[in-house]
Amino acid sequence: MTDPTPAPTPHTPPQTMAEKILSHRGHHTVYAGQLAVVEVDQVMVVDSIAQSFIERMTRDLAAVPKFPERVSIVIDHVAPASTVSVAQAQKEAREYAQQTGVRLFDVGRGICHQVLMEEGLARPGWIVLGSDSHSTTYGAVAAFGTGMGATDIALAAASGKIWLRVPESVRVTFTGDLQTGVSAKDVALEMIRRLGADGATYMSIEMHAGDRFTRGERMTLANLCVEAGAKVGLVVPGGEILTDYGYDVPEWIYPDDGASYVQQIEIDLSTLRPRMSAPSEVDNVHDVADLRGIKVDQVFIGTCTNGRLDDLHAAADVLRGHRVDPTTRLLVIPASSQVMEDAMADGTLLTLIQAGAVLGTPGCGPCMGRHQGVLAPGEVCVSTSNRNFIGRMGDKDAKVYLASPAVAAATAIMGRVALPEDILNAG
Ligand SMILES: CC(C)[C@H](C(=O)O)[C@@H](O)C(=O)O
Numbered sequence: 001m002t003d004p005t006p007a008p009t010p011h012t013p014p015q016t017m018a019e020k021i022l023s024h025r026g027h028h029t030v031y032a033g034q035l036a037v038v039e040v041d042q043v044m045v046v047d048s049i050a051q052s053f054i055e056r057m058t059r060d061l062a063a064v065p066k067f068p069e070r071v072s073i074v075i076d077h078v079a080p081a082s083t084v085s086v087a088q089a090q091k092e093a094r095e096y097a098q099q100t101g102v103r104l105f106d107v108g109r110g111i112c113h114q115v116l117m118e119e120g121l122a123r124p125g126w127i128v129l130g131s132d133s134h135s136t137t138y139g140a141v142a143a144f145g146t147g148m149g150a151t152d153i154a155l156a157a158a159s160g161k162i163w164l165r166v167p168e169s170v171r172v173t174f175t176g177d178l179q180t181g182v183s184a185k186d187v188a189l190e191m192i193r194r195l196g197a198d199g200a201t202y203m204s205i206e207m208h209a210g211d212r213f214t215r216g217e218r219m220t221l222a223n224l225c226v227e228a229g230a231k232v233g234l235v236v237p238g239g240e241i242l243t244d245y246g247y248d249v250p251e252w253i254y255p256d257d258g259a260s261y262v263q264q265i266e267i268d269l270s271t272l273r274p275r276m277s278a279p280s281e282v283d284n285v286h287d288v289a290d291l292r293g294i295k296v297d298q299v300f301i302g303t304c305t306n307g308r309l310d311d312l313h314a315a316a317d318v319l320r321g322h323r324v325d326p327t328t329r330l331l332v333i334p335a336s337s338q339v340m341e342d343a344m345a346d347g348t349l350l351t352l353i354q355a356g357a358v359l360g361t362p363g364c365g366p367c368m369g370r371h372q373g374v375l376a377p378g379e380v381c382v383s384t385s386n387r388n389f390i391g392r393m394g395d396k397d398a399k400v401y402l403a404s405p406a407v408a409a410a411t412a413i414m415g416r417v418a419l420p421e422d423i424l425n426a427g
Pocket residue numbers: 046048049077131132133134147368
C-alpha cells in the first residue's frame with residue numbers, strides 16, 4: 001500500500017517530519033501553512049461514529065469506499081453493547097462491512113489504536129485518519145495519524161484522499177534517562193504540562209527521543225499529544241521501532257537539520273518524578289508526592305494510553321503479593337485481545353486477579369463514561385487514561401486523576417493516592 005513515488009528532491013529548504021510526510025504522500029513539496037492534498041493509507045472508524053459515517057457514505061455521498069482494504073471499523077468504545085440502540089448501530093456496522101468489504105474488528109478485539117498498530121495498519125510515512133481524537137497515537141511509528149469527524153472520514157474513504165493544512169511544528173527533545181518507577185506516562189504528562197492544554201493547537205509535536213522508549217511507550221507519548229491540541233504527534237524513529245517493526249523506516253522521513261519550529265523544548269528525563277494530572281484538565285499536572293493520601297474509590301488500568309502488556313507488567317510488579325484496599329475497586333481492561341492473551345500466558349493476569357483486580361473485555365471500558373465502571377457523584381478515580389474532564393467517567397461531580405500504571409497499582413493497594421515506592425519499600 002505504500003506509494004512508490006520518490007521522495008522530494010534534496011534541493012529544497014529543510015523540512016520537519018510533518019512536512020516530509022505530507023510532501024511525500026501529496027507528491028508535492030509543501031511547508032507549514034500551505035495546503036496539501038494527500039493519499040490516505042488507512043481510514044479508521046470507531047463504533048460510536050460508525051452510524052454517521054455510514055450515513056455520510058450511503059446517503060450524502062452515495063459512494064462506496066474507493067479502497068475497501070484501506071478502511072477499518074472497530075467496535076471498541078461500547079463493547080459488548082450496553083443498550084438496544086448501541087446494539088442496533090453495531091449490527092448496522094457489521095452489515096456495512098459485509099456489503100462493502102471493509103475490515104471490521106468486532107467486540108473484544110480491542111481498542112482501535114492498539115488494534116491498528118498490532119495489525120500493521122499504521123506504518124512509518126503513512127497517513128492514517130481516524131474518527132477518534134487519539135489517532136495521534138500512530139505517530140509512535142512515524143505515521144501521520146490524526147482524528148477527524150465523520151464527514152471528513154467519509155470523504156477520505158470515498159476518494160482515497162484528504163486535504164490538510166500543513167501544521168507548524170514544536171520540537172521536543174528528551175535527554176537523560178528515566179529513574180526507576182518513572183514511565184513514559186509521566187513523561188507524556190510532563191510534556192502536556194510544559195506545552196499547556198492548547199499550547200500546540202493544530203501543530204505537529206515532533207519528539208526526538210533517540211533510541212529511548214519502546215513502541216508501546218512511544219504510543220503513550222503520541223497518544224497524549226492531542227491533549228495539547230496537536231494535530232499530530234510524531235516520534236522520530238529510533239531504537240526498538242527500527243529493529244523490531246517488521247518493515248522498513250524510509251530514509252526520507254527524518255526531519256532535516258535547520259527545519260523550522262515555532263517552539264523547541266527539552267525535557268531532562270533524569271530529574272522527572274512520577275506525575276499525576278488532577279481534575280479537571282489534563283495539563284493540571286503535579287508530582288504524585290504532592291497528592292499522596294487522597295482517598296480513591298476506583299482505580300482503572302487500561303485504555304489506548306496505558307493498556308498494553310508492559311503496562312500490565314508494571315502494575316503486576318507493584319501488586320504482586322498485595323491486596324487491593326477493601327474500600328477501593330481495581331478494574332483492569334487490556335487494550336486488546338492480543339494483550340489479554342499475552343498477559344494470560346505469562347501469568348500477569350493471575351497476579352492481578354489474585355491481588356483483587358476485576359477484569360473487563362478488551363476495549364475502552366469506562367474511559368469515556370459509557371459503561372463498565374462509571375462513577376457515582378463524589379467518587380474519585382485514578383485512571384491510566386488520557387482525559388480527566390468534568391463528567392468524563394460518569395457523574396459530573398466525580399473526579400478523575402490520570403497517572404501511570406505503577407502509580408495506579410500502588411494507589412489501589414493503599415486505597416489512597418500512593419507512589420510505587422510506598423509499597424515496594426514497605427515490602
Ligand atoms: C468516541 C470518540 C469519538 C472519542 C474521541 O474522539 O476521542 C473518544 O475516544 C474519547 O476518548 O473521547
